[in-house]
Amino acid sequence: MRILVVGAGAVGGYFGARLVQAGRDVDFLVRPARADLLNEHGLRVRDLDGSVEAVPVTAVTADTLAPDYDLVVLAVKSYGFDAALKDIAPAVGPGTAVLPFLNGMRHMDALIDRFGADRVYGGVAMVQTRLGENGEIVEVGRMAQLIYGPVSDTPVVPLDAVHAALDTGTFSATAAEDAVQELWDKWVFLASMGACNCLMRGPIGRINSAEGGREFSRAVFEEAAAVAAASGYPVRPKVRERADRMLGDTTAGTTTSLYWDLTHGNPVEADHIIGDLVARGRALGVPTPMFALADLHLRVYEAGRA
Numbered sequence: 001m002r003i004l005v006v007g008a009g010a011v012g013g014y015f016g017a018r019l020v021q022a023g024r025d026v027d028f029l030v031r032p033a034r035a036d037l038l039n040e041h042g043l044r045v046r047d048l049d050g051s052v053e054a055v056p057v058t059a060v061t062a063d064t065l066a067p068d069y070d071l072v073v074l075a076v077k078s079y080g081f082d083a084a085l086k087d088i089a090p091a092v093g094p095g096t097a098v099l100p101f102l103n104g105m106r107h108m109d110a111l112i113d114r115f116g117a118d119r120v121y122g123g124v125a126m127v128q129t130r131l132g133e134n135g136e137i138v139e140v141g142r143m144a145q146l147i148y149g150p151v152s153d154t155p156v157v158p159l160d161a162v163h164a165a166l167d168t169g170t171f172s173a174t175a176a177e178d179a180v181q182e183l184w185d186k187w188v189f190l191a192s193m194g195a196c197n198c199l200m201r202g203p204i205g206r207i208n209s210a211e212g213g214r215e216f217s218r219a220v221f222e223e224a225a226a227v228a229a230a231s232g233y234p235v236r237p238k239v240r241e242r243a244d245r246m247l248g249d250t251t252a253g254t255t256t257s258l259y260w261d262l263t264h265g266n267p268v269e270a271d272h273i274i275g276d277l278v279a280r281g282r283a284l285g286v287p288t289p290m291f292a293l294a295d296l297h298l299r300v301y302e303a304g305r306a
């Protein structure tokens, strides 16, 4: 199977490198400056223990794309999504599946509109990596799982073929029956963790250890869960359990990519991860005051960056 990974950043770079190491046929779509760097020096992945591997990769640029890929893995930030959608179009033929790993949901509608449901998969990435200096991929937490599944009953690339390509043994790979439910479950969890981090400016353990902190993080989660339920995707019991464990932790230094970006002066995926939840809540008559506050906080930050 020919795979195109779009974006050699924290998610695309990490999982793409693992696929290459497992012998998969992978190209990375990057911008010209990065292509030279990658083709010359490989993709550097820094493990949690500090060791660095330079993985030899093939980097290509948008002007060279042809529709000869079976799977396009999309791993860009939401603010780069519209441009990436245009860039990948020449790589997507009638038999190509597109598998995005963005957090949130809104990109799914855009992909289905553009390519049709049969060519679109839903994907969830559970990983803690960051894009470091000189394009190095830096692991900041031990977590590496991809969950994916088609959104139609007649996918152009069957799930078992996608699973065979991604299940390499180098990370946890899960073929999902209901990809849209997986996306909602992840969104509820990630948006809650992200809203808590960003509003309280700290990792979840520090928030929950403060008086009233646990009530706060629980209330945030319940707002997101209520929007998911009203949308027809109530979070499953195992997600509640994970939320109780991870969002209720009093010692963990867990933060999110959203918080990382906020505290490193980067653009943030505010509208895609937080604002969209508020908007859906409003449309469904579900109050989300905590998320509205987080959304305002991030928008004020974004205005300050402009």
Ligand SMILES: NC(=O)C1=CN([C@@H]2O[C@H](COP(=O)(O)OP(=O)(O)OC[C@H]3O[C@@H](n4cnc5c(N)ncnc54)[C@H](OP(=O)(O)O)[C@@H]3O)[C@@H](O)[C@H]2O)C=CC1
Binding pocket: 006, 007, 008, 009, 010, 011, 012, 029, 030, 031, 034, 075, 076, 077, 078, 080, 083, 084, 087, 101, 102, 103, 125, 126, 127, 128, 129, 130, 131, 257, 269
């Ligand atoms: N980091 C994490 O731990 C996790 C992130 N996620 C989600 O995954 C998604 C991707 O995030 P993440 O990997 O962290 O983001 P990064 O910013 O680390 O990486 C995105 C990469 O995409 C590249 N890119 C953007 N547009 C294009 C384009 N048109 N063509 C080629 N390359 C492009 C960027 O290149 P350039 O540098 O040139 O701009 C960048 O290298 C987000 O939605 C995020 O929320 C999900 C789980 C965990």
Ligand SMILES: CC(C)(CO)C(=O)C(=O)O
Binding pocket: 103, 125, 126, 127, 128, 189, 190, 193, 255, 256, 257, 258
């Ligand atoms: C919640 C987490 C860490 C899981 O991958 C994540 O998705 C993110 O930081 O963006």
